[in-house]
Each structure stands twice: as structure tokens, then as C-alpha cells.
Amino acid sequence: MYKSLFQKIITIPIIIYALVLIAMPILYVLALSFLKSDAYGGIINEITLQNYIDIFDVVYLSVFLKSFIIAGIATFLCIIIAYPFAIFVSQKKPHIQKIMMVLVIAPFLTNSLIRMYGWIILLRKEGIINTFLQNIHLTDHPLQLMYNDLGIIIGLVYTLLPFMILPVYSAVSKVDKSILEAAKDLGANKIKTFTNIMLPQTASGLFNGSLMVFIPAIGYFFIVDILGGGKLMLLGNLIKNQFLTARNWPFGAAISIVLIIITFLLVKLYKKKGGNMDELGGF
Template sequence: MNKEEGIIENRSLASCSKEPRLLQIKLKIKEYLPLIILVSPIALWLIVFVAAPMLYVAAVSFMTRGTYGGIEWIATISNYTAIKDATYLRCFGMSFLMSALVTILCLVISYPFAWFIVHRSQAIKVMLLMLLMVPFLTNSLLRIYGWMLILRTDGILNIALQNLGVISSAHTFLYTNPAIFIGLVYTLLPFMILPLYACLDKFDYSYLEASADLGATPVQTFRHVLFPLTVPGVFAGSLMVFIPSFGLFFIMDLLGGNKVLYLGNLIRNQFLTARNWPFGAALSMLLVLLTLFMVYLYKRSGGKMNALAE
């Protein structure tokens, strides 16, 4: 066999070895084609409307504010270092405290309520869950306007308290921190109840019977058995209440009268009033980082991400 024949034979062997590989690739593409077709619209949606805007905000947060507002594409980290200012730290502290209190109260209300729903008959369960979802049929802004009518000086609450003799003259409930607190709890309460219900509905109640057989009191059973095993549901609900309570600026504006600066309306003011988009983007990224940290803690607690959607 001469040299040319050897080269031809090697090429033919190489082409033969490539054919099965190409055939395997084609078969795999054919196998996964339905899945690719199904996932592609969702992936495109996430890329265009989630990932791309997020990357744009992250990029803007490192840019410089223009003289008359807008963005100058000059890289800087001053937007992040400015957060160390005492005013912004106080704002963040107030927002954190308000969100923590709202989360705690929602948890205190939601846990027994979710327990009550779980232990009803199937028909009652469906009815209670439907009633829980009814507020979502109305725009949240309209519902907050309803609370404004209740809390105003000549509103239903003042009139009722005066008629009952609890107060002698009208009190100022509107445009206060308690009004903001009420609005946040009212708006976010269902987001705490639903994850807790999902967790308690799947709970193996034989553990409670075993605990009672071993002589534990109901309080001990709750502390050492029920609550620890439902921590993922508690954390999921807390995550869905704590993070949104930072950003619901319209509640702070309407019920608080914009008298106290919270993180949500601070970000809104930077974009719409001060026209300092880079600093507003930096504050927004701070919220994103906080969300990622909370999700990390949730996963460490044993929670699964698909439980948030239940």
C-alpha cells in the first residue's frame, strides 16, 4: 500500500467514525426538540424581561449621574459608597425594622389560621382558600384607598371609636407609621398564609401523636416537633413578606403621607424626583442582594424553591 492509499483509507475511517457521532447528535436533538420548543418561549421571556433589565440596572448602578439628570457612562463606585451616609442608613434601618415587624405579625396571624384551614373538611378548605384569594381580584391600590377612608380623621374607625366612647375626639391614624404597618400587613398577609398552608397540609401528623405518647405537652410538641419541621414553610412565607415590604412604596406614600422615608419610596424618589438614576439603581441592587441572601438562608433551612410557587 502506497502512501496515497494510506491517506485515503485514514480519511475514510475518520469519516466513518464521525457518522455515528453525528447520528447520535441528531438523535439527541430529535429527542429533546419538544422540550426545547416548550422551554424556548419561557427562556426568551426571562432573558428579555428579567435578565436583560437586571443587567442594565446593575450596569447603570456603576455609572455617573448627568448634570441635569440622566446617565453619563463614566464608571464609578460612588453610588455604593454614598449608601454609607447616615440618612440612608437610617432609612434602611427604619425599612428593615418595619419589614421585620410586618413579617412577625403576619407569621403570628397566619400560623394558627393556616392550621385552622388544614383541619377543616375539604369543602370548607376550598371555601376558605377562595375567600383568601378574593382580595387579589381587586387592585391593591384601590384597597389601600379603602384603608385611607377607614383611617382618616372623619373615617369609619374614628366614628366607631367615638360612638363606643373609647375616644372623645378624632385621632390622627392616617399618615402615621401604624397606618403604614396596617397597610403592609393587610396587603402581604395572604403571601404568608399560603406557604404555611402548603407546608402544614403535607405535614405527617403521626409525629404529633408520637410526641403526645411520649408525654410531651402541646407547647413542647409545638416547640420541638411541629415548628422545627415546618421551618421551610415559615421561611418561605417570611421571604415572600419581608422582601416585598421593602419596595411597596405606594403604601408608604398613601398611608404615610411620605412623611417618613423608607427604602421603597427612596428608590422611587431617586428615579422620578431627584432623577439620580445611578444611585436609584444602586439602591435597587442592594434590594436584589438582600433577596439573594434571604433565598440562600431559605435553602440552607431545608426549603425547596418550588415550594415558593405552591
């Protein structure tokens, strides 16, 4: 097949990008995960499966388990908050809907760390929420709102909520209102309308949102660091520590590869359920 110069020029950048910035780094991490490390961070060119075997140590398995539980709770809470919100907003007039969605997105165009800092001011022992609760005598001693699992979950839900709201809202607003009306006319009660029409028609949006919340939640080490007080470790922190303090790159690489595999399985499931890959881009 004849290839014009034009074709060559416009296809080369994407080939270089895919090779240099995606394939090469990921393949290198894969290679790294089968190598050994010395005590000081050097990499020894000897092939081993030890890094993968080490993951099955109770210490690290519990980090996996804990990460999935916390990310799962955060995802669940995001659904609980976002789903009704999306349904209620979709019942509004078009321009109100538009304003609402802008209001949802706007905070997320500002710095996420600054917003985390806002949460510290709110949640700490002598912070705004505790001071308020004590002033109205709802509690007589400050509550532990951060430096624990609760703080991390608040931070994750807050940061990732829009990634749930947007796909769910877009799914909900696509549901044909006349069908809902028809169901009502035929005497279906609210619960039946919801389970038989709304839920099946918006399932892919929910799945999309769940993926976009669950996967990042596993890796957001800075939220765990800031709101967890550095004593809780999720997978993101574990990987970060292997690379930046424990100097065991091969082990960190092995954990990353396992994480990639888990991600791929989830995405595969999503595709199998009829999910559109391009919609995972969010927005």
C-alpha cells in the first residue's frame, strides 16, 4: 500500500508516544518486577519470582485487603450520594441542570491539595466541626474525625465524587422520561419503576463511575498521608514507600504489576457488561 508523506508524518507522533511513554515504561516495570534488589536500592540483574512470592506475606496481603475495603466503601458512599443527586438534578429545568453540573465541576478545577487542607481545618480535634459540635453540646469531648480510616474515607469520597456524579448523571438524563411516565400510568409504584426501569438503564453509568472511583482510590497516597496521619498504609503508600524510602524498586514494581492486572480484569468486566471504553475518559 502506498503511504504518502503526509500519512507518515501524522502517524509517527502517536507511535512514538505509545512506545516511549506507555509501552516502554510499563514493560520496564514488568521486567523490574522479576529482578532482585540489594539493601541500598541497587538493582541486581538476576531473575527471581521472590517479589511476587513476597506479596503473599500476611503483612502485604492485609494491605491489599485493606485497600480494597477502603476503596470499596468510598465507592459505595459515592454511589449513595451521587445517584439520588443525579436523579433529582435531572428532574430540573435544563438550565438549572446545567448550573448544577457546573457547580459540581467547579471545585475540582481548583487545587485538590488545598481542598484537602480545608478538610484538615474542618476535621481536626480543635477544628471547626468539633468546636461546633461541642458548642451545641452534641458531644462533650472532641470526636476523632481524622488520622484514622474515617478521615481517609471522607477525603476519598470528597475528591472522587464528581467522577461518580458525571457518568451517573449522564446515564440518568438519557433515560426516556416518557417511559417513566408510562410506568406510572400503568400503576407501577415508585420502587418498581426504579428497579425495573431506572436501575437497568443506568447500570452502565454506575459501573463506569464505580471504576473511576475505585481504581484511583487505591492509589491516592497523598490523601492517606494527609488525613490518615501516616500510620495507615494502602497500596498507593506501599508502592510509594518501596520506591522512595525502602529502596526496593523490584518489589514495588511487582505490586504495581498486580495492580495493573486487577485493573485490567475490572475493565474487562466493564466491557463485557457493555461498557464503552471512551466513556471512561470521564467528563
